[in-house]
Amino acid sequence: MIRFAPIAATLPASVPFVGPETLERRTGRPFAARLGANENGFGPSPRAVAAMQAAATDAWKYGDPTSFDLIDALAAHHGVQPGNIVVGEGIDGLLGLLVRLLVAPGDAVVTSDGAYPTFNFHVAGFGGTLHKVPYRNDAEDPQALLDRATETGARLVYLANPDNPMGSWHKGAVIQAMLDRMPEGALLVLDEAYAEFVPAESMPDIDPDDPRVIRMRTFSKAYGMAGARMGYAIGHPDLIAGFDRVRNHFGVNRTGQAGALAALADQDWLARVVTWVAAARDRIAAIAAHNGMTALPSATNFVAVDIGRDGAFARRLVDALATEGVFIRMPGVAPLNRCIRISCAPGPELDILAQALPRALKTL
């Protein structure tokens, strides 16, 4: 009855991730520990909270469609020009716009099998053809990505550093070397959602005007503002200007703009969060070891825990933990799906995890 356009007509009514609220409605009770979406329960800077609360009375005004003040502050923070930065409704929103700008129907795009599903959702959504290479030693494999990009004439190559869902991480020099070997016509989509958990001097040193790469950043993770939907991208000014051709100019909310500006100004809070997250990773590793499992090294605010069993068992464990009131997720494909993925959180929520995990295992 509804005549969808050709690409839309072929798409499933898919949902990249089922939210915890949907799971809570199924079980009829709220999660006691929300550890599945790599949210940051240490929360935003108190200054960001205050800024968002103050902005609520101004909610009758549209946000500045240019996000001028925020982009200005971000440019100073990163030592780049304002023309190198675009702000959008989270990295998810920016990934969709990027695919739309660069990928025509049938164009090849390369990613890793098990990497961020929402990127794949956007590639499919604009008719791109997705090519996947396997992880290598639980990390995305730059050489395999480059080889496949060359073979397929890819327009985009996606790599998250640090990686989600495994938490692994490549040194800056590896990323820089990858950039130098990118095939002609391909753009590296470098998803740095978890970058703030890595010391700045260990991240790749990339010229902001380099036309071979775009870097995705967010206030959702280390800054603790997932609900505010504030993401940004750093790239060549011509590419960044391209977003103005297609973006929802008034799509970013005013409260989030105010919160992001205040959060960025409070780097002391960020540094404390990074310390707390590191301690939480150790705690999760200890809980895992106590249950006969092995935490993988992580440079993010989550830990992939190898449970030493297959994906079917891991799925049952995720479900059993949900029954125990603990929300976690797991990688979607083998061999990554021998792991469960647990987000860092304050002590009380990890206490709940520590109590729930042995109980959940006993039910299996």
Added chain:
Amino acid sequence: MIRFAPIAATLPASVPFVGPETLERRTGRPFAARLGANENGFGPSPRAVAAMQAAATDAWKYGDPTSFDLIDALAAHHGVQPGNIVVGEGIDGLLGLLVRLLVAPGDAVVTSDGAYPTFNFHVAGFGGTLHKVPYRNDAEDPQALLDRATETGARLVYLANPDNPMGSWHKGAVIQAMLDRMPEGALLVLDEAYAEFVPAESMPDIDPDDPRVIRMRTFSKAYGMAGARMGYAIGHPDLIAGFDRVRNHFGVNRTGQAGALAALADQDWLARVVTWVAAARDRIAAIAAHNGMTALPSATNFVAVDIGRDGAFARRLVDALATEGVFIRMPGVAPLNRCIRISCAPGPELDILAQALPRALKTL
């Protein structure tokens, strides 16, 4: 240097609207009266403000990607099913998704010359071919829209009721009759951003499962929450489900969801705003008359004021008012651009308008 995809490559780096913050940065001082974007300075319900402030501490959590509670409340409010409603980042965001779902490159789309530019932006952005018919008596012309849709085999026909930028309004029976004459294969995009300013019983009576129409609604206007970016659409469940194929599932911010839910529950506040807006329209008409101009009838929270001169003069008046600290806008095409467009606002801002308008006129 950047290889854009074919459609993106042809698009200008356009901005549908220049925001007041950009104009303020040009002049170096803030506007004393912000009357240009049809924002609602009476503001959101105090309960919505409180809900948004309370939600700020929960900003570390993603919003529910299904907007379940809000859709449930909206469905009850409108007497439809949850499957008839999709929530998105303002009507602007939903219009973009709708075009993407239904318009293939080269497909025809019909609108009125001078109607909402952001809709046109999205049609161009997905490669659609836009056909425009003139306004008739300062109102969008259903018969002309239908005729052009039939001629061109249009996929979408856009009509705002009440209209922006003229404030004019068609009775429900006119819209219902238009629907019955829609050509096969065309969908009516009925933009009802200003619907709450019209008595509910005077709006068209449309079956929510009617596959010939989708209705766009928003919390930006009567609910006074433009900065929160909360819009929704009501339509056939198959069309509504289609949005899940392409939307940014986590694009709506959590604070806005909380605010919208509280705003919807406070219909008393909404009723008071509607009364205040009606009084502000009368005040704007009086100010216009005092300056030898004629306010057009309006069913919205803004007034198109016929200044009895051409578009060039109107543009100079808009600029002169900006110099006087008053932000307004004007229609973009003749003959609508013999008017300026002034948003309703609380008394103090209209006092500023009353003082600034004669001064601005004197400078011309």
